Amino acid sequence: MALSVSDIRSLFEQYGDMAYSGEPVTQLEHALQSAALAEEAGAGDELVVAAFLHDLGHLLNLQGETPTERGIDDLHQYFALPFLRAVLPDAVLEPIRLHVDAKRCLCAIDDAYFGQLSADSVRSLELQGGIFTREEAEAFVQKPYAQDALRLRKWDDRAKEKNRTTPDLHHYLDVVERVVRKRVVV
Secondary structure, X not given: OOOOHHHHHHHHHHHOOOEOOOOOOEHHHHHHHHXXXXXXXXXXXXXXXXXXXXXXXHHHOOOOOOHHHXXXXXXXXXXXXXXXXXXXXXXXXHHHHHHHHHHHHHHHHOOOOHHHOOHHHHHHHHHOOOOOOHHHHHHHHOOOOHHHHHHHHHHHHHOOOOOOOOOOHHHHHHHHHHHHHHHHHO
C-alpha cells in the first residue's frame, strides 16, 4: 500500500510528538529541522523531501522511545520504502535507504565525524554494522545517490536542536506534494 501525502500527515500528527531517541527533539521536530537544513543548503525538492522523510520508518515500525538502549535496530532506513516507492522517485528513496550507511562511511573517511555523534547515534552505529572499512567506504561513495545520502546524513546529525525554528509540517507536505505530482506527470 502506497502512502499518500495525507497518510504522511496523519503519521506525523499521530506519532510526531514521540521523543527522537534520547535527543532533545521530537520525531516531528527532527524531520522539520532536517528538511530546513536541506533547504538552507540549497537542496532541490527531492533531497528536501528525503531529509524530511528519512526517519519515517520510525513512525511506521514503532519500537518505543530509544530502541537502541534495548539493542534494537529498527531498520528504519528500509521500512518506509515499500510505502513510498509508488509515489516518490529514487532521488528521494535512495538517500533515505543509504543514510545509515552514510554514517558508517563518514566515520571511516572523516576523522572528526565519530566524535560529533550523539550517544544514540554511537549505539545505533554498532547495531547497524559499525564503521565501514576503507574499502567499504570507497565502494559506498561510488553508488548512485551516495553524495546526496552523505549530505542528508550531516543534516540528520545536526537536526537535534531544542526549540529551533523551522517551517511547519504543512510547508514540507507541500514540497512532498510537488515531488509526488512531478513523478505522476513524468
